Amino acid sequence: MRLSLSQLFAFALGLALLPAWGEARIVAGEVPPFVYMEKGAVKGVAADLVREMAKRVGHSGKIDVQPFTRMLETGKTEANVLLIPLGRNAAREASYQWVTGLVDEEFVLIGHATSKVDVSSFNPALTVGVMRDSVGAGIAKSKGFTKIEDVVKEEMNAQKLANGRIDAWLAAWNSALQGQRAAGLDAKQLKRGAVASRVSIYLGASLKFDKAEAETWKAALEAMKKDGSFDRIVKSYGYELPK
Numbered sequence: 001m002r003l004s005l006s007q008l009f010a011f012a013l014g015l016a017l018l019p020a021w022g023e024a025r026i027v028a029g030e031v032p033p034f035v036y037m038e039k040g041a042v043k044g045v046a047a048d049l050v051r052e053m054a055k056r057v058g059h060s061g062k063i064d065v066q067p068f069t070r071m072l073e074t075g076k077t078e079a080n081v082l083l084i085p086l087g088r089n090a091a092r093e094a095s096y097q098w099v100t101g102l103v104d105e106e107f108v109l110i111g112h113a114t115s116k117v118d119v120s121s122f123n124p125a126l127t128v129g130v131m132r133d134s135v136g137a138g139i140a141k142s143k144g145f146t147k148i149e150d151v152v153k154e155e156m157n158a159q160k161l162a163n164g165r166i167d168a169w170l171a172a173w174n175s176a177l178q179g180q181r182a183a184g185l186d187a188k189q190l191k192r193g194a195v196a197s198r199v200s201i202y203l204g205a206s207l208k209f210d211k212a213e214a215e216t217w218k219a220a221l222e223a224m225k226k227d228g229s230f231d232r233i234v235k236s237y238g239y240e241l242p243k
Helices: 005-017 045-057 068-077 135-142 154-162 173-182 211-227 229-236
Strands: 025-029 036-038 041-043 063-066 081-087 097-112 127-131 147-151 168-172 190-205
Touching: 025 045, 025 068, 041 045, 045 063, 045 081, 045 097, 045 190, 045 211, 045 229, 063 068, 068 081, 081 097, 097 135, 097 154, 097 173, 097 211, 127 135, 127 154, 135 147, 135 168, 135 190, 147 154, 154 168, 154 173, 168 173, 168 190, 173 190, 190 211, 211 229
Parallel strands: 025 063, 025 081, 127 147, 127 168
Antiparallel strands: 036 041, 081 190, 097 168, 097 190
């Protein structure tokens, strides 16, 4: 069967719009300071780490940003995807491959500096703000909190805490700092309280992602730690690694 010129053109255009053959899709959930959009560009400590890794494994480094909850679902339904930032917990363990930890983080109970609310322990009577479907949301439930208010962005929790609409905020510490700044508020207004857990923020992958390829991404990060690229990227964001 012979194709017309218009059919050949359409076929060629379709090929041009396809991603590079065999290249994994990098899907990121918007969770500052790990991944966020700034003037149309993908920024964040996890985004920059993964882009540098991509250079070393021969990947284009293109990152598709989605709402965080959608990113979690994409990782379950698509076969050849890498995922950032993925906090590792028991509820997610069997749903993804855990390629390599990027940075460590602590989830903490946070109060407002001027508030008399005691955040030194997990008092289940408090009204606590969390980000929807986050590790922090799971921790809040496990600590016995029943008055939990969830939002889609941490900066909304920053505003609610400043306005006294929640007693405390349970989040990754660096995410809280970034959310506070994004809301136009002073990070010094945050009072760090009880530490719920320390977790690693991962580069994850779908379960069907090629395991041999996953090893090349892991090796790239190890090389970055040896040559100083890792420290340079982390410090450029003022990221506070747990002590």
